[in-house]
Amino acid sequence: MPNRRKFIQLSIASLPLLASCQTANTNNTQIYKKPVVVSTWDSGIRANAAAWKVLQQNGYALDAVEEASKYAEIEKSCCVGLAANPDRDGKVTLDASIMDDKGNCGGVAFLQHIQHPISVARKLMETTPHVFMVGEGAEQFALQNGFEKMSDQLSPEAQASYKKWLEKSEYKPVINIENLTKPQSQTAPNVLENGKPNHDTMGTIALDANGNLCGSCTTSGMAFKMRGRVGDSPIIGAGLFVDNEVGAATSSGLGEEVIRICGTHLIIELMRQGWTPENACKEAINRIVKRNPEKAKDFQVGFIALSKKGEVGAFAVQKEFTYSITNNEINQVFESKSYF
Ligand code: SD4
Numbered sequence: 001m002p003n004r005r006k007f008i009q010l011s012i013a014s015l016p017l018l019a020s021c022q023t024a025n026t027n028n029t030q031i032y033k034k035p036v037v038v039s040t041w042d043s044g045i046r047a048n049a050a051a052w053k054v055l056q057q058n059g060y061a062l063d064a065v066e067e068a069s070k071y072a073e074i075e076k077s078c079c080v081g082l083a084a085n086p087d088r089d090g091k092v093t094l095d096a097s098i099m100d101d102k103g104n105c106g107g108v109a110f111l112q113h114i115q116h117p118i119s120v121a122r123k124l125m126e127t128t129p130h131v132f133m134v135g136e137g138a139e140q141f142a143l144q145n146g147f148e149k150m151s152d153q154l155s156p157e158a159q160a161s162y163k164k165w166l167e168k169s170e171y172k173p174v175i176n177i178e179n180l181t182k183p184q185s186q187t188a189p190n191v192l193e194n195g196k197p198n199h200d201t202m203g204t205i206a207l208d209a210n211g212n213l214c215g216s217c218t219t220s221g222m223a224f225k226m227r228g229r230v231g232d233s234p235i236i237g238a239g240l241f242v243d244n245e246v247g248a249a250t251s252s253g254l255g256e257e258v259i260r261i262c263g264t265h266l267i268i269e270l271m272r273q274g275w276t277p278e279n280a281c282k283e284a285i286n287r288i289v290k291r292n293p294e295k296a297k298d299f300q301v302g303f304i305a306l307s308k309k310g311e312v313g314a315f316a317v318q319k320e321f322t323y324s325i326t327n328n329e330i331n332q333v334f335e336s337k338s339y340f
Contacts, residue, residue, distance in 0.1 A: 029276055032310040035061075036327035037206040039068060040252040040304055043079075044324035045333055047072045047202050052326050061206040061214035062100045062122075069096065069118035069218040072202035076155075079200045082115055083155035084220030086162055088169070089227045091152060095219050095234035096121045101212035101244040107234035110135040113149045114142045118218045121234070131236065165224050201233055203240065203250030205306045213308060215240050215248040222255070231255025237265035246272045247308055249281070253301035253317070257288045267305050277305035277313025282337070285315045289339050302336055315339075 035055035039047045050071035051064035073081035073094075086092045096117035097107035106125030109132070111117050120142045124133055133141055143149055154162060201219035208214075217240040219233040232239035232255035239255065241264035242248040249264040249271075258264075263284050270280035281303040289296040302321030304314045314323045314336035321336040 029278065029311055029313075032312060032325060032327050033329065034207045034211060034310055034327070035064075035209045036306070036310055036312075036325065037064060037068065037204060038304055038306050038312050038326075039205075039324050040201060040203040040250060040302065040321075042322045042324060042333045043072070043075070044068075044202060044204070044322075045326070045331065046075065047204055048324050048326035048331070051204060051206055055206060055208055056328075058209040060210075061208035061212045062098070064206045064208065065204045065214050065216035066098065066118055066122055068204035068206075069098075069202060069216040070116050073116050073118065073218055080202050080218055080220055082113075082150055083158060084200055085158050085223035086154055087221070087225050087227050087229070090154065090162055091227070092154065092158070092220055093227075095221055095230055096217065097234045097236055097240045098122050098125060098214075098216045099236060099240055099242040099248075100125070100214050101242065103243070105131050105236045105240075105242075107132045107236060108134070108138045108142075109230040109234040110228060111138045111142070113139060113152060114147050115150055116147070118216055120145075120147060121216075132234070134230070161223070169224070201239075201252040203233070203252055203304065205242070205248035205250055205304065207248075207306060207308070207310060211308070213242050213244050213248045213306065215242045215250055217250050232258035232263065235259060237262045239264065241265045241268050243268050243272070245308065247277060247306055249277075249303060249305040251301065251303045252321070254299040257291075257299065257301050260291070261287045263288075263301075263303060264305075267303060271305065271307060277307050277311050278315060278337070279313070281305050281313050281315035285317055285339050289317060297340065304336075 037048045037051040047068035051068040054064040094111045094117040095109040098121045099105040106121040108121045203217040205215040217233045221231050238259045240250045249267040251258045266284050267280040300318045302316035304323045316336045316338040319338045324333050
């Protein structure tokens, strides 16, 4: 397995707008000049680059976060989108959400065959009176709006890991968090046996040059999840929340735990009361761990938050949760503080 720190450095070194290739573990109370974009994980540095193309031209944060998610949804080396791991029945089902500076939002869940669920979520937000669509109905909506129906052929990598998972699988519904979070490897919670990062979500929050905050979150969900299972990512207030007066927050990790505390909504409400983004993320993680400190040793949840002023914060249950910040002055992967 490649040394993680090296991996982080390599991933950012491939970017032309590189400002620094060190990871940092700091209390990010510093103010980042707008426009600024923040994404979950080290692969977020590449999603940020897609968002940056919009932001650096004084573009709208909503277009920027959509571009970041779209990039992740087709990036082969990432773990989001149609090339990602399937559910227990061997089908890839996708969830996504988007929220703008005016409190408009859209989410899609259990969506198959569509390459860019984030754009379906945006279409839903902008052209219907609804905020959430799932499954067949969401697919029908997408097709009616010109999205192409893709094949449900698994990517070669996903096919291989699914085959491997099936070897040990007893095909029982997952009732146990441990099985859900570690179906492939009992060693490292963040790395699959094939060396791919064991996360399946890209959350992006951005503050544009005009001071508008928007966010997006896209995922294939937990690998080998029960069919029909939906996590936090498409649920507004769980995997994503934006309040243009206060800030934006998004999450990655075991969605059930995030949903139980309405994670990102909690973070924004704490920030409204004056908490820094990092302390708000930390309090959300504390609440998750407090519910069940023993089980929490075996799963990961990470939050990132961005304030209206441009402060950035993150906190996770476990070590090795990373996040990426890009603005005119910095393009860097940070390692989040964690409970354990
Ligand atoms: C979910 N939060 O479906 C997502 C999964 C994830 O890294 O973040 N994986 O629960």
